[in-house]
Amino acid sequence: MRRPDMLVEKGEEFFTNGFSIFVNKVYERFDLPEHVHDFFEICYVWEGSGFHYIGDQTIRVSKGDLFFLPIGISHIFRPSSPHPNKRLMIGNCIFDQSLFHFLTSILPDQYQMYRFSDLVSKGDQWLQMRERSGEFGHLFDSLHHEFQRKQTGYETMICGLLLQLFIGMERSLEQKDTPFSPQQDRMDAVLHYMRSHLSEKITLPQLAKEIDIGPRQLQRMIESYSEGSFTSLLAHERISQSCRLLTDPLHRGRSIADIAAAVGIQDPKRFYRLFKERTGVTPAAYRAGK
Known part of the structure; x- marks a missing residue:
């Protein structure tokens, strides 16, 4: 939207x-x-x-x-x-x-x-x-x-x-015009759950239970979809959401540490490191650049 x-x-x-x-x-x-x-x-x-x-x-x-x-x-x-x-x-x-x-x-x-x-x-x-x-x-x-x-x-x-x-x-x-894909439906459910619970701790077994498949099957599905692991996809979703929050005028007054916590990363140093690895810039530089 x-x-x-x-x-x-x-x-x-x-x-x-x-x-x-x-x-x-x-x-x-x-x-x-x-x-x-x-x-x-x-x-x-x-x-x-x-x-x-x-x-x-x-x-x-x-x-x-x-x-x-x-x-x-x-x-x-x-x-x-x-x-x-x-x-x-x-x-x-x-x-x-x-x-x-x-x-x-x-x-x-x-x-x-x-x-x-x-x-x-x-x-x-x-x-x-x-x-x-x-x-x-x-x-x-x-x-x-x-x-x-x-x-x-x-x-x-x-x-x-x-x-x-x-x-x-x-x-x-x-x-x-091909038949409905159950795997795509499950992958949509995975992404929806991740985005709805980013501020919480999310584990592979917990997520597998939520969408009613085995953890190994979920890991294989994620690897097929994203060419990476569950951990990598979750980190990607967290950093993507933090990018939105950092540039949203409604969240201009929030500190970077607060935004990190809002996407489920409680350690500011870890957030800083992960953000720079994923985007190539620091959170502060990303916010200032907008």
Whole structure:
């Protein structure tokens, strides 16, 4: 859910010369704030792995994942670690609402991409999909190349490539209609419990009991989801929540030690060490940077 104080990115900051598409690729960092935007965005995981926070959900991501985000959805990517060999590169293609409507209605009705039309009508639904053989990466390479070089006719070329991307996404969505996954449901329950009890002591056996599976099975499930241990995932959730508290104006008066305790880390020195390991900066520097 969007907070009233949340950063809003505006298309006017990116669009130039009347062309309402912008394409880039960036290495994500832990010090970037959660935000919403007044434009549509397609995000492609170009390199590495990490987490994507969308609204109240956390999704493990790796190279080949792609997301379609409508206007007003709060989100942020986080790398798994600030370590140089664990960087997370994201490709972004953003465009305004009028261009989106034009591209999705440019074909006759019988060829229209109905799933995208439904998405816009609902207003708050985002999509996730994963490429099968590099098809999204190939299109993002071409989009980025055209946008960087800006040769004659690049605007038309980019619109054509974006339309190809829409069609590829529509095909991916058709292939994605798979049965419900009990493991994903259990993983959602794990994350919900962690976030609801961050200020408390949480153990693997206790959590396994809460979601009614064995501790070893839970450990394997977490490793499959996060490529790390239970301890590592719990630390990640605690530091992520502390980042939110450190930058939330409603908690500006709270001390760093108090925020550490609020996320379940009673020892300020341990919190300081863990925070810097995960974000690359100290808690005080992170707060001051906002």
